[in-house]
Amino acid sequence: MLITKTPFRISFCGGGSDIAAYYHQHEGCVLSTTINKYLYLSIHPYFDPEYTLLKYSRNELVSDLREIDHSIFRCILNEYAIKGVEIVSTADVPGGTGLGSSSTFTVGLLNTLNCYNGKFVSKEYLASEACKIEINKLGAPIGKQDQYAAAFGGLNFIRFHKDDSVSVEPIIMKSDTYRKLEKNLIMFYTGKKHDASKILAGQNQNMLQNSKVKNLQKMTALAYEMKMALEANDLSTFGEILNAGWQLKRTLANGITNIEIDKIYETALLNGALGGKLLGAGGGGFFLFYCEEDKQLQLKTSLGLREFEFRFERDGTSVIYIGDKYWR
Structure with missing residues (x-):
């Protein structure tokens, strides 16, 4: 075997x-x-x-x-x-x-x-x-x-x-920053699965729209900014970029977000999260948030979702x- x-x-x-x-x-x-x-x-x-x-x-x-x-x-x-x-x-x-x-x-x-x-x-x-x-x-x-x-x-x-x-x-970053990033990321399961192929097919089609392409260009620029923030051991900026990226991603195709998902995200920002995103194509699955350790209990309590623990x-x-x- x-x-x-x-x-x-x-x-x-x-x-x-x-x-x-x-x-x-x-x-x-x-x-x-x-x-x-x-x-x-x-x-x-x-x-x-x-x-x-x-x-x-x-x-x-x-x-x-x-x-x-x-x-x-x-x-x-x-x-x-x-x-x-x-x-x-x-x-x-x-x-x-x-x-x-x-x-x-x-x-x-x-x-x-x-x-x-x-x-x-x-x-x-x-x-x-x-x-x-x-x-x-x-x-x-x-x-x-x-x-x-x-x-x-x-x-x-x-x-x-x-x-x-x-x-x-x-x-490449300091080992202390790596460990802190790992501890400050918290994931929750929404309880819903998604059809990634359907959402991504729509996103592919939307690449013909100039506005969608421009938003994706902004997202790639944010990825470079996030890379530089991590290499500079700047985790506060990491959280802010995570938020900015989600605001752009949710515009790329129908089905990425909905009223329920938006409510979860807004609640998280009001209870300690600096930023977050729905993982994968969107529509369900796991929500990832960047939240300082001392505020994570408040975040967990406010969302009432199942936490999914992980390490890098x-x-x-x-x-x-x-x-x-x-x-x-």
């Missing part, structure tokens, strides 16, 4: 600029970090080599890889021609909550299958290949930030260039167990 783990991510600023419709015209960038919540994948030969068993939110037992319902499993297993195995997927958080679950799964599966084949591949390869599968082959209306975050891990400034290349630059993660996708005879 072989087991891998791949981290989920939280994006602070610049989300949306990783979509090709934008970065082909204007360079995109995001600032994000991976967290200590993971997707785990295990693989080993199945008892009956004529069949392939997949276990995720449902079970699939097939004799022909083309019969697989799960689009990512079907695409990658057919491409790698791996069958006669049992693959089990478990995760610390469900999909549709804004933590990049789909791309985390894709990166994790690619890492798992390459290791199962006895091949070492780079993080860059895993990220770029995951993008090709999700965006080019499966036609998902998504960007590139989640794949690179999951593959590389850590707190990074990621740039998306017009020629489709991607640069990943770690954020640095490693990206990795192998955590190798059995005696895992290879093909």
